[in-house]
Amino acid sequence: MRASSFGFVGPLGAGFLALLAIAAILVPLANLALPVGSALHVSTAAMSLAGKYLCYALLAVALDLVWGYCGILSLGHGAFFALGGYAMGMYLMRQIGSRGVYGNPSLPDFMVFLNWTKLPWYWTGFDLFPVAALMVLVAPGLLAFVFGWFAFRSRVTGVYLSIITQAMTYALQLAFFRNDMGFGGNNGMTDFKDVLGFPVQADATRAALFTITCVALGGGYLLCRALVTSKLGKVLIAIRDAESRVRFLGYRVENYKVFVFTISACLAGLAGALYVPQIGIINPSEFAPGNSIEMVIWVAVGGRGTLVGAALGAILVNYAKTLFTSGAMAEYWLFALGGLFVVVTLFLPKGVLGAAMDWLPTRRAAPRERTQPSAARDDDGRGNLDPCELT
């Protein structure tokens, strides 16, 4: 099963990690060491943009873990991403200290504006980085655990699950819009100053954040890859392909699902936390249901069930989005994105990476194929029923 020379990562993953490592070192160098006029200089804005793509890539990898390998189509991963982002945003707000517009040392500006006199209890400890970092993982993880615990034990599957995950992120969006929630309401949180004592706007901090994002993406990939190539990963794939059979074989399907859903949510939260200091704002629009659906298309474009493909898809689609929306073509972006949804689902069910691997001559040598979902017997296939699952 394993491509021997690369361990559980495989040649594709190794190449991906190598690329990431190169980017993690060269891009910050090109930003900091080369003079502004140099042809190879990378501007800070470009680096932050690339950092944003990498955050999305990590989010896509997390989504691919549940969708590509376990068949859970979550249309609410934006919620986990945004929760991680909010946890980080709360830490960054507390770091502003008395440098805010109102100069209140303990209250963020928006609370002073609302005439609040003391910090709500759930903001306790967010001035400490370790607490905030923990919450980046715990908040989305806990939500995913509770949500998954209820949903998977009740055997809510398929489109029903997709719809209630969407309802979840929608409800959270409405909740975070409220000023009374104490998360900045409509405007969210912005105007950050420091992270760990370093100024957020400084080139060196941006470079460090970029490197950290590369490392996080690499780490997230390795974790997911390790999961899906383990024995547990095989059970996950089996659940994706024939959930009832796995249950009949005596596996507790819901436990596997809750576990992998929670891990995925934590990774999404981490992506959100890295996203916020590089973008400089977090607001409730990150919870918008449309965003969460868009994330799914990143994975689908790259190729679900490949992890590397998901990351590539996120980078590709978002790069295309930047190209489109910054130029005269802005009006056509939604046509392109919508077309992408249709074309990929109709003609590229395995995504760009899956299609490419089908073309490669090494195909015969790589039994990795089997980790990809086949289009024909996907989820609850009406055209492809198993004899034991017929009515």
Added chain:
Amino acid sequence: MRIRACILLLLSLLVLEGSPARAAGRAELMARFATENFNEIDAAVTALAASGDEAAQTVIAALADRRLFYNPADKSVIYKDEAGKSFAAATGAELAVLPSGLKPVRINNKVRSSIEAALGSLTLLAPDPGKRRNAAEAVFKSRDPSALTAIEAALAKEQDPAVKRAMGEARAAILLQKADAPEAQRLEAVRLIRERGDQDALSLLHAIPADAPVAVEEAATGAIGAIENRLALWAAVQNAWYGLSLGSVLLLAAIGLAVTFGVMGVINMAHGEMVMLGAYTTFVIQDVMRQHGSTNMGLALALAVPAAFLVSGLAGIVIERGVIRFLYGRPLETLLATWGISLILQQAVRTGFGPTNREVDTPTFMSGAFDLGGMQITLNRLAIILFAIAVFVALQLVLRFTSFGLRTRAVTQNRRMASSMGIRTNWIDALTFGLGSGIAGLAGVALSQIDNVSPNLGQGYIIDSFLVVVFGGVGNLWGTLIAALSIGMANKFLEPFAGAVLGKIALLVFIILFIQKRPRGLFALKGRAVEV
């Protein structure tokens, strides 16, 4: 002199339609203004107002604007209108030549307040019942004791029952505050106000002076309790009405989805855009009719109903034939592809019609509102509720009694068997999808009357409609009906306690939890199917 008087008399008959006797009385009334004494002028204003004379309003208004003059020589009174023409107050005849030595009738603060009261009570006698009623309502609100005489005089003459009632209430409102009114009158007043039974009545009863007789106070306390109960009841009924209205909107938006999602198992994320297309069809038809000089918006709406059904239905068939049929059996992929289609449609409409809201006119028969008991019913909401019922009934009839409906149900229940019996299942799929989309188009016609017609119109409804369908139970139109109504009601009854946003969140959380308990909705199709 005699001849002149006759002519004046005739003129006054023509102009004012007043009787000769009246005119004579009027001359006396008017003559009282010919003085320097403020007290006498004040008395003259009150007397004129109480006389109910048709000219009273003109003359008193002229006095307020200092356009009233008198001739000290013969004590005749003359007023000028706003254009500067002069008239004799006693006859209303226009004067070509003004006598010399005219003096203005002077006013001070006391007279001014009498003028205001007089003008207020004068409208109580206006020929237009609507004006009389408004005047009575104004007196009811002000409870000015000085208006009592005027209102009693007006009440005695009043013929219109609604106005009479308003005047009676106004009189009661004054009597309640009046300490020297007989107890029997005040008790009668409490009874009248209790019958009125709205928020104003409540505040009026709360404002009864503390020195009122015990019997009046007791009656008032009883009346307050009764009114509060009544108001609470009507508030609940009004809420139910709002809930019904929201529920009917949800039903319209969701029922097409119930066909495509419920009957066919297809997730159509572009459903909201079918609604949007219907709304834009309405806009286009109105626009075309306006360009051809027609302003009959009711006809435009009547034309929009079939047109929107066709436009959205055809769009649905194209989507089904072009995309969805390749994705049967892969619901999650269908979801993504139709989401893509929804983005394309939104952008296409944005490019074609612009990103801003388009104006859709409401026909006159649908605008306005009426009161039913203690609640207000807006006609456009009523029309939408009726429309939703009509669409629901029509859809049930089509599915139950037509050959197409029979085939659809057959395919839903057992696709392979239906196919074996010679039903062209893929045509049925396309038509059913077209039917569901067409109904969404109908919803668009209705929503164009109450919502902004913009490219984002459909987005606002898609999550709600999915929740309605899932909550009601897939494949069951009655379930969709009940789910839509209960979600609409729950939303409106939660709003007063929790606020609109929190209520909505609570509802979303409830539905998420509900689906855990009953993953197949309220009215799941019974069967032994393994969930594949």
